[in-house]
Amino acid sequence: MDTTLTLYDAPAPNPYVVRLFILERGGLDIDVNSIDIMKLENRRLEYRTKVNPRGELPALRIGNDFTLTEITAICEYLDEVATGGKSLFGETALERAETRMWLRRMDLEIAQPLIAWFRNDPATIDFYKGNRIPCPKARVTQKVMINQFLNLLDDELEGKTYLCGDRFSAADIHFYGLMKQMVEQVAPWVLSPGRLNVEAYWKRMGEREKSKAAVAPFDSRVTLA
Ligand SMILES: N[C@@H](CCC(=O)N[C@@H](CS)C(=O)NCC(=O)O)C(=O)O
Numbered sequence: 001m002d003t004t005l006t007l008y009d010a011p012a013p014n015p016y017v018v019r020l021f022i023l024e025r026g027g028l029d030i031d032v033n034s035i036d037i038m039k040l041e042n043r044r045l046e047y048r049t050k051v052n053p054r055g056e057l058p059a060l061r062i063g064n065d066f067t068l069t070e071i072t073a074i075c076e077y078l079d080e081v082a083t084g085g086k087s088l089f090g091e092t093a094l095e096r097a098e099t100r101m102w103l104r105r106m107d108l109e110i111a112q113p114l115i116a117w118f119r120n121d122p123a124t125i126d127f128y129k130g131n132r133i134p135c136p137k138a139r140v141t142q143k144v145m146i147n148q149f150l151n152l153l154d155d156e157l158e159g160k161t162y163l164c165g166d167r168f169s170a171a172d173i174h175f176y177g178l179m180k181q182m183v184e185q186v187a188p189w190v191l192s193p194g195r196l197n198v199e200a201y202w203k204r205m206g207e208r209e210k211s212k213a214a215v216a217p218f219d220s221r222v223t224l225a
Pocket of ligand 1: 013015071
């Protein structure tokens with residue numbers, strides 16, 4: 001069975017998560033196709049018919065006839081097929097469960113609401129060109145709820161290095177990766193002074209060598225021992 005991997009990549013938050021995962025995970029050999037998201041190449045007929053009918057990035061082509069989307073599924077698959085490195089989901093059933101617990105919490109409670117808050121800004125109309133419909137009124141509730149969960153996260157990070165304690169995991173990659181660009185460009189309020197544990201965690205994540213390396217989209221192939 002052909003299991004050649006091809007990643008459809010772009011300079012955007014969801015693809016950044018997968019790039020960061022690949023760099024941190026290692027043991028992978030992947031061809032890469034860059035898609036021009038600024039020109040909405042991902043919304044054109046060719047991309048939708050040949051790669052992802054939903055018109056989103058990233059996507060992972062596996063062999064000739066299967067395309068995997070959704071970053072959580074892509075990262076879990078890559079974690080399983082990697083030939084070297086160390087699992088970022090965990091070595092035991094309990095570690096894997098703990099990783100998925102934190103990943104889901106951060107995704108549901110903070111990352112996805114922040115993405116929705118951004119997309120609900122009418123300023124995004126010119127970028128999405130009708131592919132997403134903003135609901136500006138929702139932004140107030142979304143921002144308040146995100147702040148509530150950031151307050152809770154600040155308590156939960158007390159005494160911890162990463163979401164799973166001392167163990168760096170796919171949950172950190174998912175959470176930090178989805179939010180990095182958003183925090184830097186449109187939502188600096190996420191790092192509100194006062195939430196000292198969140199601030200320290202963010203700094204720690206940003207200082208990781210791979211967090212910086214993953215900012216640049218990949219060249220046509222990435223091969224990691
Ligand atoms: N649920 C998808 C979300 C993918 C997604 O929304 N990708 C963004 C880039 S960060 C995108 O394709 N945006 C361009 C668009 O929607 O036109 C996943 O987990 O991969």
